[in-house]
Amino acid sequence: MRALSFSRALALAAIVLGLLFALLSTTANHALMDFVIRLASLAIFATSLNLLAGYGGMVSFGHGMFYGFGAYFFALTMQRAGVSIPVAIVASILGSALLAAIVGVICVRLKEIYFSFVTLAFQMLIHATILAAMPLTGGDQGLRGGVPRPPFLGLNLSNQKQLCMFSAFLLIVCLFAMHHVVSSPFGATLRMTRDNADRAAYLGIAVDRVRLKAFIIAAVFASIGGLLQALFVSGAYPDFAYWTVSGEGIFVIMLGGTTTFLGPLLGSVLMLLLNDFVSRFTEYHGLALGSVILVVALGLRKGVGDFVVDWLSARSEADASERTKTTEAAS
Amino acid sequence: MDLDSLFSCFASTSCVITQTTSGFIIGMLLFLVAVGLTLIFGILKVVNFSHGVFYMIGAYLALTVYQTTGSFPLALLAGGFGAALVGLAIERAFMSRIYGANPLMQILVCYALILIFDDLARLIWGGDFRSMGMPDVFQVPPVFIFGGVAPPYYIFVIAVAAAIAIVLALVIARTRFGKIVRAAAHNPAMVSALGINTVAIYALVFAAGCLLAGLAGALAAPVRTVSPGMGFSILIESFIVTVIGGMGSIAGALVGALLIGMLRTFGALGFPLFNEGLMYIFMVMVLVIRPSGLFGKEAA
Numbered sequence: 001m002r003a004l005s006f007s008r009a010l011a012l013a014a015i016v017l018g019l020l021f022a023l024l025s026t027t028a029n030h031a032l033m034d035f036v037i038r039l040a041s042l043a044i045f046a047t048s049l050n051l052l053a054g055y056g057g058m059v060s061f062g063h064g065m066f067y068g069f070g071a072y073f074f075a076l077t078m079q080r081a082g083v084s085i086p087v088a089i090v091a092s093i094l095g096s097a098l099l100a101a102i103v104g105v106i107c108v109r110l111k112e113i114y115f116s117f118v119t120l121a122f123q124m125l126i127h128a129t130i131l132a133a134m135p136l137t138g139g140d141q142g143l144r145g146g147v148p149r150p151p152f153l154g155l156n157l158s159n160q161k162q163l164c165m166f167s168a169f170l171l172i173v174c175l176f177a178m179h180h181v182v183s184s185p186f187g188a189t190l191r192m193t194r195d196n197a198d199r200a201a202y203l204g205i206a207v208d209r210v211r212l213k214a215f216i217i218a219a220v221f222a223s224i225g226g227l228l229q230a231l232f233v234s235g236a237y238p239d240f241a242y243w244t245v246s247g248e249g250i251f252v253i254m255l256g257g258t259t260t261f262l263g264p265l266l267g268s269v270l271m272l273l274l275n276d277f278v279s280r281f282t283e284y285h286g287l288a289l290g291s292v293i294l295v296v297a298l299g300l301r302k303g304v305g306d307f308v309v310d311w312l313s314a315r316s317e318a319d320a321s322e323r324t325k326t327t328e329a330a331s
Numbered sequence: 332m333d334l335d336s337l338f339s340c341f342a343s344t345s346c347v348i349t350q351t352t353s354g355f356i357i358g359m360l361l362f363l364v365a366v367g368l369t370l371i372f373g374i375l376k377v378v379n380f381s382h383g384v385f386y387m388i389g390a391y392l393a394l395t396v397y398q399t400t401g402s403f404p405l406a407l408l409a410g411g412f413g414a415a416l417v418g419l420a421i422e423r424a425f426m427s428r429i430y431g432a433n434p435l436m437q438i439l440v441c442y443a444l445i446l447i448f449d450d451l452a453r454l455i456w457g458g459d460f461r462s463m464g465m466p467d468v469f470q471v472p473p474v475f476i477f478g479g480v481a482p483p484y485y486i487f488v489i490a491v492a493a494a495i496a497i498v499l500a501l502v503i504a505r506t507r508f509g510k511i512v513r514a515a516a517h518n519p520a521m522v523s524a525l526g527i528n529t530v531a532i533y534a535l536v537f538a539a540g541c542l543l544a545g546l547a548g549a550l551a552a553p554v555r556t557v558s559p560g561m562g563f564s565i566l567i568e569s570f571i572v573t574v575i576g577g578m579g580s581i582a583g584a585l586v587g588a589l590l591i592g593m594l595r596t597f598g599a600l601g602f603p604l605f606n607e608g609l610m611y612i613f614m615v616m617v618l619v620i621r622p623s624g625l626f627g628k629e630a631a
Contacts, residue, residue: 117618
């Protein structure tokens with residue numbers, strides 16, 4: 001895994017953001033703008049799951065709980081407290097960090113499949129709590145009445161184009177921040193605890209503390225994905241906290257590839273395109289999606305992103321050996 | 332919260348008996364699904380997230396056979412063996428390719444199977460909730476024990492599940508086949524080197540797990556609604572059961588299933604809105620105290 005240096009990543013993020021803004025400012029295509037907003041929400045969530053599962057080796061099957069929690073916490077703060085959007089975002093980040101700290105303390109001690117189970121149980125607990133706390137969350141009807149979007153800093157998020165720009169901005173900022181996390185010394189330590197926890201412990205690393213930190217960081221970004229979704233649909237629904245969100249997240253990172261940083265972003269694009277394409281042609285959405293998953297999972301045995309990277313490196317190696325052969329032949 | 336009704340239930344024998352019988356039937360159905368899950372995990376080392384699919388297949392097959400032939404025993408057999416056949420096909424086609432693979436990959440393949448089979452069920456049987464109705468044999472007045480109600484069908488299900496638990500325990504503990512299965516769980520390479528076909532053993536164990544899940548679905552069909560999503564809710568509960576009891580332990584599955592059954596029926600009285608939440612809290616508590624479950628081996 002090659003990591004870009006801080007200044008290079010920053011420059012790249014700025015350039016991509018500038019290009020995106022230039023592109024989006026010229027378009028008036030509503031479907032495209034919706035796509036960007038949905039993509040931002042899904043890609044932030046999927047990349048945060050990859051931070052946990054791919055880089056940290058913690059296959060969470062309950063990562064969606066933070067997505068749902070972020071959506072509800074943000075929407076409720078906007079509805080009840082009447083604060084501005086940035087304040088509510090900061091509040092949601094703090095809230096989900098606190099929840100992640102509590103859940104994480106219990107979960108990170110567990111290994112492999114037990115970790116997956118307990119995170120799944122917590123996810124269902126959050127889901128059950130949302131359903132039970134009727135007066136606050138609206139139960140199975142979801143949180144209705146709309147999320148107010150008061151203008152801030154000259155931005156009016158009720159305007160679809162401005163919401164789209166804001167989503168693109170959040171996506172790039174979050175990707176940059178997460179890239180910084182995985183390429184930092186902390187990221188290296190996290191990968192070490194994934195590859196050989198015993199060795200890391202012998203080297204004096206507090207393994208559980210590193211895993212807990214990663215758990216909290218990933219949860220914070222997942223909640224940003226969730227609150228973006230709440231902002232987009234102007235509400236929050238129990239489905240956001242259901243286990244299928246976690247299942248989809250796992251599918252997205254497997255589809256895109258877990259060994260490259262941008263794999264989950266690629267997976268999110270493919271997943272959304274696939275979803276739109278499939279639901280246009282058939283009502284048996286699961287049948288089509290499931291078949292594609294089986295083909296990708298059992299056929300490629302790795303994500304599309306990993307596949308492309310391996311193929312490219314195999315080709316360049318082949319090229320290199322070809323070249324040495326020709327030079328040998330010439331001499 | 333409605334703790335008053337919970338306490339007033341504990342005050343009367345009849346209420347306790349009625350609740351305990353319903354706790355038992357929930358627990359026993361759960362045991363049949365969970366024991367398959369735990370066997371498959373213990374021997375194949377795969378967490379079969381798609382196990383609920385076979386429960387659903389069993390229920391639908393039983394429903395169809397019962398409505399066409401009118402014979403309940405035939406419906407039970409169709410549910411069990413139909414699910415086992417589908418399970419065998421899936422094991423050969425998909426599961427056998429992911430033994431020992433990255434857990435992400437295993438979860439993903441199972442997720443795909445759930446999506447596919449839920450939709451197939453919708454395609455074949457329609458998406459609406461269906462009900463099989465109580466077979467004529469069991470349409471008799473309930474038995475009263477100390478004033479508590481125990482429908483005959485509940486007693487039948489409890490007896491069938493208990494018989495299966497005993498047979499299963501004897502097969503695993505006493506027979507040559509059981510010995511081979513235990514050895515294969517411990518060291519498959521050595522078993523295979525001794526000339527035993529471990530591939531066939533794996534397929535058989537997987538199919539047996541599916542048979543039990545299918546049978547549970549068939550047994551549940553008269554008392555529960557049959558719908559495409561029914562597999563998932565029982566899957567989550569049986570996971571909780573296996574995790575509480577300890578992955579790979581048959582006794583653990585039985586104890587865990589009965590505990591969850593009781594928690595559900597008595598919890599429904601005290602916490603009607605947060606009944607499911609209780610289960611998750613219970614599971615988290617067990618895992619915090621004993622991460623490998625009540626009957627699991629240490630060092631998990």
